[in-house]
Amino acid sequence: MEPILTVRDLGKAFKQTQIIQNISFDVHKGEIMAILGPNGAGKSTTIRNIMGIMYPDEGSVQFHNHPTGEIPRHKIGYLPEERGLYKNVNVMDMILYLAELKDYPLKKARQRAMEYLAKLGLEGKEKVSVEELSKGMGQKVQFIGSVIHEPELLILDEPFSGLDPVSQEVFKTEIQELANQGTAILLSSHQMNMVEEVCDRLFMIHRGQKVIYGSLEDVKNQYANFKSTIRGKNDVGVLERLANVQRVEQKGDVSVAYLTPNVHIPSWLRQLPENLNIQELSIDRISLHEIFIDVATDRHVGHDIQEGGDRVAK
CATH class of the missing domain: 3.40.50.300 (P-loop containing nucleotide triphosphate hydrolases)
Structure with a gap:
């Protein structure tokens, strides 16, 4: 081009x-x-x-x-x-x-x-x-x-x-x-x-x-990690101890678990505790808005997406 x-x-x-x-x-x-x-x-x-x-x-x-x-x-x-x-x-x-x-x-x-x-x-x-x-x-x-x-x-x-x-x-x-x-x-x-x-x-x-x-x-694909939104009354500590969870944000009965890069979603879902209260569950990538907030608040600053999709820490 x-x-x-x-x-x-x-x-x-x-x-x-x-x-x-x-x-x-x-x-x-x-x-x-x-x-x-x-x-x-x-x-x-x-x-x-x-x-x-x-x-x-x-x-x-x-x-x-x-x-x-x-x-x-x-x-x-x-x-x-x-x-x-x-x-x-x-x-x-x-x-x-x-x-x-x-x-x-x-x-x-x-x-x-x-x-x-x-x-x-x-x-x-x-x-x-x-x-x-x-x-x-x-x-x-x-x-x-x-x-x-x-x-x-x-x-x-x-x-x-x-x-x-x-x-x-x-x-x-x-x-x-x-x-x-x-x-x-x-x-x-x-x-x-x-x-x-x-x-x-x-x-x-x-x-x-x-x-x-x-x-x-x-x-x-490379910067926007997956997140899982779970509707149901759950202890935030239980979610934070799950494998491949970076952090959890909770508001009322809605918990959002932000997952680590390269997480294997089917495997992650299989390890959810049976007693977890799940009324609704969805998984998607974080939005550009959330990436912007992460950068502006220094949560994940310093990644350059090069040609070919490789992410390089700075």
Whole structure:
């Protein structure tokens, strides 16, 4: 798969504080790549270095098919977390202004804008002032502005924020369609369910350093251990003493036993005590949301999913 963006050994410090260190990843044509991490992890600093809003102290950002060191802003679309539309401008003029900043033909931009307004449920709103729009509608307009010029690389920072569930699904579908058309997409979000649904690969930062990097499939297979949820009144100590149990979380009559890597599930089930109170039992892998929580709370920090699915402790 052809890389559009290559980030290598990126480092940035403010005064005496190292914000990011040794950040390296690629974003390929036609893929959706998630950049994840808790607040303060270094995601925004990484994005700003890619955008040329600030410059790294170390490392490099390379856009393929462009001269080294040049940031082709007309080929990049950016939806920032902090929204920024002129409130006293109507919707169409706002979109055309953003297209003009990217040197995109205005006639074509107007046509694409009308198509996107219809797609996103804003048909007939082209002459409405931005300040009259709801938060969700304003988010849709800003999204249109970020893609109106057909960017090669699209950076989306919290794109689902402020959207109702129906609009989130519309955004998800549109983001996937852009990737299908060849756009390389770098997406930052705290909504792990949406990330899990749309992203092909992920890069997770914690305290300014890489902790997980790989395809979503490999991360789920190699990092997401199994858990068993048991409904029934049981002594937590009994569950904690079972083989291959790392920890148990209990709330009321529901116990969740987090299992060790490479546990053989049929064997584990056979060793459950006969007197265990089981009204319901399910086994599945932990979600990306739970992986995120583990990383953010330092439970299991420091695994890099390499090509081929091998997990390497750091």
